[in-house]
């Protein structure tokens with residue numbers, strides 16, 4: 001294989017069959033961490049920049065692309081902007097890992113790390129405030145806004161969802177971690193059309209507000225929000241599962257031990273949700289989970305015992321991991337709690 005550009009390093013048809021991962025059921029893990037820059041976000045980055053180009057907004061050597069990212073999109077946009085000749089400013093927060101920030105800078109991005117938490121204890125609000133300041137002071141700045149940009153959803157409808165549909169004759173369950181909800185909304189839209197009986201499961205950490213949970217401090221990057229993203233209005237999941245960060249860490253550790261692949265924190269969260277819903281699966285169901293990135297960049301955090309002891313606290317008051325129906329009972333969260341279990 002000879003390539004002409006690093007952007008050709010995207011692997012649409014990579015699925016790891018996890019034998020007997022959820023009870024007797026095999027699970028197909030769609031691996032996105034082997035893409036260039038190490039995550040699913042390179043597809044999003046290309047989609048967002050091509051959208052600017054289609055709308056005639058982007059001018060090489062002049063336009064300053066601006067975005068808020070906890071790391072993966074920032075790294076991907078750094079590469080895409082470098083290749084296409086746009087300047088790039090990434091606004092991130094202390095949860096982003098150092099190697100990712102270094103990578104962004106090596107690709108030529110200007111990285112701003114906000115230190116102040118917002119009013120609900122997260123960083124997203126502070127990141128948005130910083131972006132507003134940049135837009136006011138830099139006339140050529142364009143905010144691609146992955147949290148509200150329909151191009152973020154469309155790229156996952158046209159690519160990620162179709163990649164799943166191409167691989168399987170029928171799909172019964174798809175588990176998707178929710179950050180901006182771009183992946184979730186795109187996959188949900190396209191796969192509900194292709195497989196009307198499918199169940200799309202949105203997965204987020206306890207403490208994320210996207211699907212109505214109470215805000216709480218979270219430490220694992222990439223998944224969950226402290227401000228509900230606009231795209232979530234289009235997500236239409238059939239179910240939502242909220243996973244404690246402690247359980248995420250356990251899932252990552254047991255996965256590397258049993259399935260021999262170091263995966264990222266959002267993958268661990270998704271895998272924990274798959275196992276939580278295992279009693280729901282019927283014989284012959286095809287179950288797919290999306291793995292947005294790999295684990296090497298989390299060796300100093302999720303895979304570091306001291307970091308976990310300091311940052312991933314077991315709540316004093318036991319928190320319920322919640323699973324509730326989304327799509328068909330939207331707005332009726334209180335009476336749709338299912339499979340609740342107390343976490344010790």
Ligand SMILES: Cc1ncc(COP(=O)(O)O)c(C=O)c1O
Nearest residue numbers: 072179180181182183222266292
């Ligand atoms: C590692 C990781 N997992 C999951 C997600 C969530 O994807 P989305 O923003 O499409 O909801 C992201 C987004 O940045 C991510 O970086």
